[in-house]
Amino acid sequence: MDSKLFPEGAQRCSFGKFLIWTAVILAFFLWGLYAAVLVLYNGIGTTGLDNYFGFGAWITFDLAVIALGAGAFFTGLLKYILKIKQLEKIINLTVVVGFICYSGAMLVLTLDIGQPGRAWFGYWHPNVHSMLTEVIFCITCYCTVLIIEFVPLVLEQKQLNKIPFIHALAHNMHVNMALFAGLGAFLSTFHQGSLGGMYGVLIGRPFAFREGFFIWPWTFFLFVLSAVGSGPVFTVLVATFMEKLTGKKLVDFKTKALMGKIAGTMLTVYMFFKILDTWAWATGYLPSVGLTFDEMFYGMVYGKWLLYTEIVLCGVVPAIMLITPSIRNRPALLYTAAILDCIGVSLNRYIFTVQTIAFPAMPFDQWQVYNPNWVEYASSIMIVAYGFLVLSLVYRYLPLFPQERELN
């Protein structure tokens, strides 16, 4: 029924089937929207957050999707600045994934701050010392950059592109894309880093505090590295998932393996510094404030197993898998490594957000445990559903995958 809108030479499922698919996604989205409306109406008291856990599921979710959405800027940097041509096969997808991740994170943030109407104060009353001011600037600017990078893809919609002005506009934007890619890479590096910096500057929280280089704590660099070490493979996973759903081949394996190699290399660099940092923190910083490594952990919920899983099973193991060609070039193993990698980064964000503030700094105080409730889950799932919705529409109507025709 809507076949006129399909990309050139592409086949898509029937409109009816698409509607059913959309309806299912919409159901999750509306459930999450319901939760979001309740939060805005009643207050953030509706969540499982409390005075000990001012940050929780939403911040973890935000940081995780922002890290995983790093495929956008890094791939952009490599393609437009370093001119790695192979990446043009997947660059559109990275942009869409990036756009979904960042716009989704910003939507969650409107729920997470107590007075969303004042969100613009970050611009009007910035604090030069605050990592969060930096994050606000860079994330909003970068989201704008992503929109600018996304717009040409939309303008290339088969019917829209027939309009001469639109075609010219799309062409000009493509020509200038390197500028935006460079800008995006610059902004991204800073806010990925600043998100890590947010935790590293907390002198009151021994779990997260780190020394650093000039004004940037080591966590600044670790967060950038972990983002670029996982973002590309997250995009690969998204592409593969879409292939499984649609039954088509969308990106050739060579490109996927290249993304794996890129991510794997950065992940290896990251793991080297991460292990070094953890060791230095445990043996150097902690004793200097009278604490031991063991004291940083509590029971099962904030146990050492979390740290070891993050670093070994979901860090070192996927790094090795991704930089070893014989492993990387086998699809099942590539995807396994990618999944472990993405879980590892998400775990890292969770640990830094939640365990940092679970540790009771004062000796006579108690550990507390944080449990998000349905409102937080639902609103997060709303963003995932939003992502599914955007990707479904983009895949159906826009020329997302340049190789689609030749591979099928």
Added chain:
Amino acid sequence: MSVARRTFIQLGAGATVGILFTPTVWKALDDVSIWTQNWPWIPTLKYGAIENKPTVSKMCESGCAVKVRTVAGEPFGTMGNEDNPISGGGICPLCANGVQVKNSPNRIKAPMLNGEEITWEKAQEVVAEKLAAAGSKVAVVSGDQTGTANEVFSALLADKGSDAFYVMPCDMQAADKAWTGLMGGTGQIGYDLEGADLVLLAGADALESWGPTVANLKSFAANESGKFIFAGPMQTKTASVTSKWVPVPAEGMAAFTLGIAYYVLQAGKTADTADFGQFKAMVMSEYSPAKVEAATGVKADQMAALAKQLLTASNPVVVPAGPVAAHGAAFALNLLLGGAMKALPEFAKAIPSAMSRSEMLKADILEGVEADLLFVYEANPAYALPEKIKAGFTVAFDMVQTETTATANLVLPSPHPYERFDDLASPYGLAAATYSLGAPVCESSVDASNAATFILGLADLGFESFEEVIGAKTEAIGADMDALQGGEAYVVEGQTPMAASLAANVLGKASVPVKGTGTVGLAPYTLLNVGTANQATTPNAPCTISNNQLIGDHMVVMMGSATAKQLGVTVGAKVKLSGGKGECEALVQIFEGVMPGVVAAPLGLGHTVGDEFSKGKGDNVYKILTVSSEAAAGASTWAGSTVNVAKI
């Protein structure tokens, strides 16, 4: 530059400039931020002249002297009164919330007869009728330990030929029974906590809820060099600042005190009474350290050490709590030591036919009350003494709704202490006779009327209003009304206490520890922020109530790990405590500051009537207290309560 590129750049630049310069965006953002500062449902403040007006507060049983902070005439907070020795500048958590209680929707708004609102004139008629019919079968239960309102009530009783005046169970009563009743002493016992160099609190939770708590705390803080020791079954908040905690079971306090007296007598101390010889013989034979240790578990060398400290001190004092026997034993010990115990002269009466304080403290409410017409004045016996009170017709005066007002026939709202004339005379425990009064700080927000004034309308006692009575009291005492209204207190020094006898015979018998038959001892304790027998927790106080008293809506009881093991329970276990005629549900908390074989439970929870901050929180431990008779002393006591503990 190609046309297309030029168009693109023009478009881009134009769009950016347009967005930046249109006023809509900036105005909208600015407006939004102003809206977010002025949400209409957030109350705004009223400003004006700030005045601190002195008055007295009756929120706790002793009463206190405070200053009410007002802005443009409207009270908003409470502070202490530095010029008044009862406060010394500090206040307790109850008074700190006085204004909030005053403004609470839980206030009784108008007289209610069997649930229906009536006028004050009708109320007067109804009561006058009941009074005429009851003849001498009239009784009064008063929750006010120190006010001249009691004179008005007791004068009414005298007018009707009744002497059925009751106070809620309190240490003031036990002390009086021991001192004037058994030992033939005169005056009210007081303790110079500021001047003493050694204070043994034998069960008296003086720094948390015993006596004039704020004055006690002030004295404790001012007494830089004095040493304080707390003895009791549980490490109360008092014990957190005393030099030592001596674990002593509540029912063994009298024996423990006499055990110390043994050493003091051995050191050669005497008292100037006719029965001293008899007393000494009794103690040396029946309260030897070995015997006391066997009966109470307190080690002999503990008592010896305490005795030594008391003997070396130049101005020691022992402060008792609980049963009459414990008071008697402590008074005897103080007489032997000759330290900082004082006897306060009583202030002259305003109404000649009123009872003296001693007379008011005679009747034992734990034996039950039966009357045709009962007046309950700012007390809550339906909560703290369930099933003890039987009356044909009950008239309850109170400012907030309680279990008692919910079951009374006629409920008459009394003004909040800040809204009325009131006074307080010598709260029990002070070292000097002290009189304070207060005038209303603001008008009553409900249709309330002073209870004593109402009573004055029922009989010809020679006064029209309570204000007149207070005027007469002031004159009779010889104090300056203006100074008093300005917040100062009228003080008469305490004297050296003199007793006719050491009540050797009675004390000997009554000091034997008597315990219930349950498996574990019950140590009930009172925290002011949790609430007293008459005053439930106040609106801002619940956040100060810790997880050792209340978790969610469940009461918490504390016990040592050894006791928990013996009972087969762990932290957080849900248990049922059965004692007396009732049972309570609670969660278990392990706290090493409770004696083995004892469970500590907080009083003041489990209200079934009240505001949302007190209703339905925890369970009512008064239900499971057992009354044992101090037959020899002619009194009843809650000490020695035991309970059975079962897992749920």
Added chain:
Amino acid sequence: MSHFKEFKIKWGMVIDIDKCTGCGACMVGCQVENNIAPMTKSDPYNYVQALTKPRDDASNKLRTLTWMNVYELSNGMAFPEHETAYLPRPCMQCGNPACVPVCPVVATDKNEEGGIVSQIYPRCIGCRYCMAACPYHARYFNWWDPLWPEGMDKGLSPSTSVRPRGVVEKCNFCHSRYLQAKDKARMDGEDPMNLPDGAYTTACADICPTKAITFGDLNNPEHRVHELAKGPHAFRLLEKLGLHPQVYYVSEREWVRKQGDNYNADAGGHH
């Protein structure tokens, strides 16, 4: 990077733990002075409330707004060696605050003589980053709109504006009393920047029945806190973290002092 700020006047407290019985009067007095609404669980006008969690009542200690909070300490020994102590904790007004540098909108700052760390409600966007930063848990968030039972919002203190939901709040050493004290000094022809000891005190210090809390200018030798803070048994919480708190504690009991900071295993570890 240190954000240590020094001022000529340094308002601070010395709290004597050996005098604190944990009665809670300071906590109640603070709530009354600063218009903190009692924790009301049900909102009779909000029908939408029932669709999510009910509001919190005061038994949820992780949601209460206790700018002044009293902690119970234990020496961890078994009966009969067990001892307790109580420790009142206001905002430390740190010399090198963890919270001030992190606020993205400068809603909190340490920029005034006296060194009180401010919290500006109309500026705060409610991101709670400052709460994540503070190890003393001195900062509190308005999870709900304040709700007074009917009639109870009549007598509000003129000292502190009422906060809506979604903003962070904390103890500010009763700053409006500082402004009043300075005004009074000006009216009396005295130097507002040289207030005598006691001209300006906080509500909690005023109310405490044992005067366990002493408030004053730590830099002024004529204020009692100046000497008390230098006493042999004075200590501060978490000194090793380098926050330079302006609240000192005193206790003659060593086990209490040891719980003021972390000492690498045995002494002062967590229970």
